[in-house]
Amino acid sequence: GAGVSQSPSNKVTEKGKDVELRCDPISGHTALYWYRQSLGQGLEFLIYFQGNSAPDKSGLPSDRFSAERTGGSVSTLTIQRTQQEDSAVYLCASSLAGTSGIDTQYFGPGTRLTVL
Amino acid sequence: AQSVTQLGSHVSVSEGALVLLRCNYSSSVPPYLFWYVQYPNQGLQLLLKYTTGATLVKGINGFEAEFKKSETSFHLTKPSAHMSDAAEYFCAVKEGGSEKLVFGKGTKLTVNP
Numbered sequence: 001g002a003g004v005s006q007s008p009s010n011k012v013t014e015k016g017k018d019v020e021l022r023c024d025p026i027s028g029h030t031a032l033y034w035y036r037q038s039l040g041q042g043l044e045f046l047i048y049f050q051g052n053s054a055p056d057k058s059g060l061p062s063d064r065f066s067a068e069r070t071g072g073s074v075s076t077l078t079i080q081r082t083q084q085e086d087s088a089v090y091l092c093a094s095s096l097a098g099t100s101g102i103d104t105q106y107f108g109p110g111t112r113l114t115v116l
Numbered sequence: 117a118q119s120v121t122q123l124g125s126h127v128s129v130s131e132g133a134l135v136l137l138r139c140n141y142s143s144s145v146p147p148y149l150f151w152y153v154q155y156p157n158q159g160l161q162l163l164l165k166y167t168t169g170a171t172l173v174k175g176i177n178g179f180e181a182e183f184k185k186s187e188t189s190f191h192l193t194k195p196s197a198h199m200s201d202a203a204e205y206f207c208a209v210k211e212g213g214s215e216k217l218v219f220g221k222g223t224k225l226t227v228n229p
Binding site: 004031033035042043044045048050056058059091093095102104105106107108109110 | 221
């Protein structure tokens with residue numbers, strides 16, 4: 001079956017612009033995660049959605065970052081007023097239930113964001 | 117707070133040689149442990165995971181890892197390296213009750229012919 005898909009695969013933007021990154025999880029997966037991969041910081045957790053529960057936003061680095069998940073499926077990560085330090089690969093993952101800790105998280109190919 | 121340390125950001129082995137990638141974690145409670153592999157310009161793929169039970173875990177592509185609580189380690193091994201194993205490897209930990217993966221900095225494996 002289809003894996004996690006993300007779009008766009010690459011995004012180049014100018015400092016100060018807003019960007020939206022999209023994630024389509026595996027069908028039937030109720031949990032969805034966003035991570036950021038950058039040279040300086042490695043892989044960092046950003047936000048986690050599970051079903052209809054309030055998302056865990058504890059990893060968002062600033063209030064310029066937000067995410068939503070519509071209809072329990074597709075998610076959009078929005079970065080407002082982008083800064084050069086936001087340049088990174090943004091990875092989305094999904095898992096079947098995301099409540100027991102043992103579920104495997106399946107990752108998408110990522111969106112490479114470059115802020116000029 | 118949980119943390120993961122991967123010793124060696126770069127490891128180079130000859131084809132057919134043993135692969136050993138080191139991972140140590142800090143956690144106040146018994147964690148769940150994972151190894152992921154990332155090929156160039158691709159996402160992360162799960163190699164293996166430890167949750168409970170047998171401490172020696174076998175994964176895909178001939179890899180295995182052993183959970184050693186006394187050493188807080190979860191080192192990844194493969195008896196004989198293939199050229200196709202060249203990639204970056206990430207160790208990750210989750211504490212029970214949390215769904216966040218905390219990753220190490222990664223180890224880039226090079227396999228020489």
